[in-house]
Amino acid sequence: MRKWWPLAAVCLGTFMFLLDTTVLSVALPGIGAELSAPLSSLQWVANVYTLVLAVLMLPMGSLTDRFGARTVYIAGLAVFGAASLGCGLAPNAGVLIAVRGVQGIGGAALAVTSFALLGAVYRGPDMGRAMGVFGAVTGLAAAAGPVLGGVLTQYLGWRAVFFVNLPLVVATIAVSFRIPAAERRPAPARVDLPGVVAFALCAASLTYALTLAGEDGRPSLPVIGLLVLAALALAAFARIELRASAPLLDVRLFSRASFSAVMMCVVASTAAFAALVYTSVWLQSGLGLGPVRAGLALLPLALASFATSLLSGRRLHGRSPRAVLGTGLLLSGIGCALQAGLDAGSSAGSIAAGLAVAGVGVGLMGPAMGAAVFAALPPERGGMAAGAMTTFRQLGQTLGVAVFGVLFQQGGTASGGLNRVLIAAAGIGLAGAALARVLVPRPVAGEATDAVRRDLTGSR
CATH class of the missing domain: 1.20.1250.20 (MFS general substrate transporter like domains)
Incomplete structure (x- = not known):
């Protein structure tokens, strides 16, 4: 025990x-x-x-x-x-x-x-x-x-x-x-503090610009200024990382089309979850449901994701991450599309089937994501690959909530705004699926497993 x-x-x-x-x-x-x-x-x-x-x-x-x-x-x-x-x-x-x-x-x-x-x-x-x-x-x-x-x-x-x-x-x-x-163990190199500051400034400025754009309803001088600041911070981050002896993220990795494609797929995989924020607002503000009923209405996605993860983990082990990840993104996009088309007569049941389909997609993507990321890089870069994956996943969800907020507020009614959000989320999922099918590499046997093992044990 x-x-x-x-x-x-x-x-x-x-x-x-x-x-x-x-x-x-x-x-x-x-x-x-x-x-x-x-x-x-x-x-x-x-x-x-x-x-x-x-x-x-x-x-x-x-x-x-x-x-x-x-x-x-x-x-x-x-x-x-x-x-x-x-x-x-x-x-x-x-x-x-x-x-x-x-x-x-x-x-x-x-x-x-x-x-x-x-x-x-x-x-x-x-x-x-x-x-x-x-x-x-x-x-x-x-x-x-x-x-x-x-x-x-x-x-x-x-x-x-x-x-x-x-x-x-x-x-x-x-x-x-x-x-x-x-x-x-021997102390590693110092934390790349300038890189952390530059990345934080870029991400925060971009998120704030998108949130502010949703409030204003149109491009304004503060929004444009924040977008320029985000671009400058991103350029500074790239310059810092290229010169750093122990970079947070080796930006040269993005010269590989396969790695860039996988990172975009990681971002796309967060769209369905980012949309849930506005689905909850619609359920409670638009339909007048209480928090418990709203939570139960969102349950099809979570349960489908949970069940799919449990059932597919062993059965899909060793399958090409290109196929599994592409299928997961496709189902995520289809599920979001099935939820769209809401109007004044829609109820919580109107989105149940779409949520379940999106949940199956999310459940498939989870196990395949790591294999796809590790397949895009040499085995010795496994630790950095895992760090990049978690970073892009969180950043994707953050930016998704901000972008979808702009669409939601421009929709007029809660149902109109949510329709815009769901259509955008569907498009992101479908685009990610196409990208996965074309550019995500197939792993060489054993390399992904070795990379995962090194990452788990903290080896570099």
Whole structure:
């Protein structure tokens, strides 16, 4: 039993971290009502968390190498718990957004160290069992999030969505101290701080510009200025990374068409989830559903994703990621398209079939994404490939929420706005599917497995 304590710690932390990305979707209307927050502020409540995750994924890996996975994991739990308390006590939207960003710092630590902890403790068949349980917990968090968020919001208020993290944090920290401490390794190169700052400035400026564009309804001078700032920051980031001795991200990798295509597919894979923010707004503001019923209405996507991940993991092992990823993106796009066409007579049942189809697509994409990324690079770049994948996934969701916010607010009614969002999400999914079928490479036998193994154990 003792050997499974590390798995229990990782699963508890991962469940909590992922729950906070999905549980909030049905709580946003309640937050807006109590704090008198406009839609743009609600976008930032969701966006700042994923934005901080995207910015800190790569540097958090360096901190893990320097201080050890267990230390960073426990520190991340402490930050996450303190920030959750702050979110629950927030007196206004501004404070909530700021503390939600701090919560993203803890979330980034949890996300990056989870795989490293499992890879450091388990080997052989035990690793297979651990990864199976870990995958099931990941799917369970996605499935439970909307319903749990609805129950907590409706019966205890939206603040309970954050307070529920506190006992989970205490329990997870207690279990985490049972994880064996890793052997000390030579300290790696310093964290590329200029690269972190440039990337953060680019991502934040772009997200803010898109959010502001949704408020103004047209291009304005501040929006144009922010877009220019984002472009300059991106150019600075590329220049810094080209000169850095230990870059966060080797930008030369993007000269490979296959790697660029896979990263675009990673971004496209987030479209269906980004659209859920506005589906929840439509369910509650447009249809007048309570948080619990809204959460239940979103359940087809989460359950289909969970079931598909469990059933397809072993059956599709070894299949070409080009085919699996392409099929997942195709189904995601089709599912979003099936939800569109809403009008004044539509009900929650109108989107159920589309949500389920999109959920099957999301479930297929999860396992195939890593194999596709590793197939696009030499085996020795596995660690950087994994870091790039997690970063682009979080950034894609952040930008997706911002872009879809512009479309939603220009739609007139809630149903008209959601139709625009769903059509755009469908187009992104279909475009990603075409890109996957043409440019995503097939892995050489054994290379993807070796790269994954090195990444799990923290080797470079």
